[in-house]
Amino acid sequence: MSKETLGFQAEVKQLLQLMIHSLYSNKEIFLRELISNASDACDKLRFEAINHGDLYEGDGDLNIRLSFDKDARTVTIADNGIGMTRDEVIANIGTIARSGTKEFFSKLSGDAAKDSHLIGQFGVGFYSAFIVADKVTLTTRRAGVAADQAVRWESGGEGDFTLEDVTKAGRGTEIVLHLKEGEDEFLDDWRLRSIIRKYSDHISLPILMAKQPGYDKDGNIEPAEGEEAVNQANALWTRNKSEITDEQYQEFYKHVSHDFDEPLAWSHARIEGRQEYTELLYIPKRAPFDLYERDRRHGVKLYVKRVFIMEDAEKLMPQYLRFVRGVIDSADLPLNVSREILQASREVETIKSGCVKKVLGVLEDLAENKPEDYKTFWTEFGKVLKEGAGEDFANKERIAKLLRFASTHDDSTEQNVSLADYVGRLKAGQDKIYYITADTFAGAQHSPHLEIFRKKGIEVLLLSDRVDEWLTSSLTEFEGKPLQSVAKGELDLTAFEDEAEKQQQQAAVEEFKDVIEQLKSTLGDKVKDVRVTHRLTDSPACLVVENFDMSANLERLLKSAGQ
Ligand code: ADP
Numbered sequence: 001m002s003k004e005t006l007g008f009q010a011e012v013k014q015l016l017q018l019m020i021h022s023l024y025s026n027k028e029i030f031l032r033e034l035i036s037n038a039s040d041a042c043d044k045l046r047f048e049a050i051n052h053g054d055l056y057e058g059d060g061d062l063n064i065r066l067s068f069d070k071d072a073r074t075v076t077i078a079d080n081g082i083g084m085t086r087d088e089v090i091a092n093i094g095t096i097a098r099s100g101t102k103e104f105f106s107k108l109s110g111d112a113a114k115d116s117h118l119i120g121q122f123g124v125g126f127y128s129a130f131i132v133a134d135k136v137t138l139t140t141r142r143a144g145v146a147a148d149q150a151v152r153w154e155s156g157g158e159g160d161f162t163l164e165d166v167t168k169a170g171r172g173t174e175i176v177l178h179l180k181e182g183e184d185e186f187l188d189d190w191r192l193r194s195i196i197r198k199y200s201d202h203i204s205l206p207i208l209m210a211k212q213p214g215y216d217k218d219g220n221i222e223p224a225e226g227e228e229a230v231n232q233a234n235a236l237w238t239r240n241k242s243e244i245t246d247e248q249y250q251e252f253y254k255h256v257s258h259d260f261d262e263p264l265a266w267s268h269a270r271i272e273g274r275q276e277y278t279e280l281l282y283i284p285k286r287a288p289f290d291l292y293e294r295d296r297r298h299g300v301k302l303y304v305k306r307v308f309i310m311e312d313a314e315k316l317m318p319q320y321l322r323f324v325r326g327v328i329d330s331a332d333l334p335l336n337v338s339r340e341i342l343q344a345s346r347e348v349e350t351i352k353s354g355c356v357k358k359v360l361g362v363l364e365d366l367a368e369n370k371p372e373d374y375k376t377f378w379t380e381f382g383k384v385l386k387e388g389a390g391e392d393f394a395n396k397e398r399i400a401k402l403l404r405f406a407s408t409h410d411d412s413t414e415q416n417v418s419l420a421d422y423v424g425r426l427k428a429g430q431d432k433i434y435y436i437t438a439d440t441f442a443g444a445q446h447s448p449h450l451e452i453f454r455k456k457g458i459e460v461l462l463l464s465d466r467v468d469e470w471l472t473s474s475l476t477e478f479e480g481k482p483l484q485s486v487a488k489g490e491l492d493l494t495a496f497e498d499e500a501e502k503q504q505q506q507a508a509v510e511e512f513k514d515v516i517e518q519l520k521s522t523l524g525d526k527v528k529d530v531r532v533t534h535r536l537t538d539s540p541a542c543l544v545v546e547n548f549d550m551s552a553n554l555e556r557l558l559k560s561a562g563q
């Protein structure tokens with residue numbers, strides 16, 4: 001096929017504008033993004049080559065090359081990774097990844113700093129090339145495909161791109177950036193090297209640049225030949241903790257998670273025991289847009305002896321920790337491990353449960369020592385963590401301690417009360433943890449069921465997240481104190497009553513005997529029972545359900561789900 005011109009997906013142009021606008025102040029990150037992609041491409045090749053060694057085409061030395069040409073004003077990034085076919089180029093480079101486009105644009109706030117973190121999530125790192133380039137030429141050949149089956153993609157980032165069949169001897173991808181006017185700072189060896197050291201030192205492959213001429217002891221220029229690696233070129237997680245700076249941990253996070261933001265916290269450990277593995281796991285600062293979607297894009301990456309095996313190995317993290325990013329590198333799993341094998345593997349169970357404990361440890365540490373960070377975490381991921389109380393029986397207690405709720409203690413919408421806080425404030429004689437569930441916070445806060453509790457000064461947890469119904473059905477006690485809905489069954493608050501109140505209530509039961517009988521016969525089988533209550537102080541009546549019946553809120557939820 002000869003050269004053809006294709007249009008970008010309509011939104012791409014808008015995206016490019018946004019990208020340039022919000023990232024310009026930190027424009028050098030284009031290099032980080034392109035190197036990150038090159039590294040991923042090499043990981044993919046190494047993985048496919050486990051079963052198809054000929055994909056290496058006799059060259060198993062994977063690397064990334066960076067060069068520049070002062071006269072042509074170009075910077076070139078080349079890799080000998082997996083490469084792309086024509087169809088893959090169209091699918092990956094001409095579009096915004098997958099279905100996310102609409103959400104992407106609906107989430108934009110116009111605030112550059114806030115918007116920039118969205119860019120990585122939507123798999124559009126490649127476009128950062130247009131921050132500094134007014135033309136990008138990408139030439140690629142997929143490993144194992146004939147040399148004359150390569151393809152060249154070129155675009156000025158203005159709405160369309162061209163595609164052309166070309167010949168490329170080496171496999172992999174080469175990207176030439178034609179720099180914009182005024183971006184000549186990147187035509188500088190020292191500048192490029194320092195960007196690599198700053199952002200891409202953690203990349204496990206060598207990033208090669210031409211050796212620079214030096215001076216001999218007499219001060220004469222000594223010409224240099226060949227190339228040298230600019231980065232350390234070993235996998236970050238295999239290094240000693242003491243040799244890794246926070247900045248390196250953070251940059252590695254951006255690479256594995258495709259996030260443009262810093263992580264909130266991380267855990268890094270080498271485990272030697274029944275299973276030998278290394279984990280480097282991160283808690284992000286912000287929830288990705290697809291946290292509740294089935295085909296989420298990123299997760300924990302699995303490596304076996306430093307060879308990338310798979311992305312989003314969902315078997316390595318339980319659902320309720322699906323926001324965790326990072327790598328697990330096993331020394332024992334076979335290289336040809338498949339998703340099916342992972343599914344049934346005892347070894348994987350061991351690794352998973354070890355990693356879950358590490359993540360819970362990180363969260364406990366945040367909760368205890370960095371309350372502001374824990375607040376950020378809870379706001380973003382609290383609803384997901386709540387799923388854990390039902391999902392992870394073995395760690396239920398630890399999860400319960402990490403939960404935070406809104407409560408009548410300060411009546412704020414903010415979920416900042418732990419069960420331990422609640423228990424610490426129990427009234428004398430109180431042996432239950434009271435809560436109410438409702439569709440909305442206001443619904444919970446203004447429920448007539450709370451009247452008596454407010455009057456007696458007994459704290460009630462105000463639960464209005466969708467997941468709270470499931471949470472309270474699986475978490476039925478905390479430190480020996482049962483969780484009790486204030487909207488269920490007969491409330492026994494006698495411990496908080498004085499003699500006068502008791503007598504008053506007895507009198508009320510007598511007094512309203514006839515009214516109750518009348519109500520019962522009028523309502524017939526629409527209700528199970530009609531009782532005189534002292535749980536209300538202002539409202540005349542309220543509906544309650546029996547202790548073991550579904551709560552009114554759960555019933556509503558099930559109805560709206562069509563059950
Ligand atoms: P992300 O890396 O988050 O997927 P990018 O915009 O950076 O998003 O890249 C989009 C896609 O383009 C990648 O997922 C990959 O499929 C493809 N791609 C980009 N660079 C390369 C490369 N050097 N080699 C092979 N494929 C690449």
Ligand code: MG
Pocket residue numbers: 033036037125126258
């Ligand atoms: Mg990328």
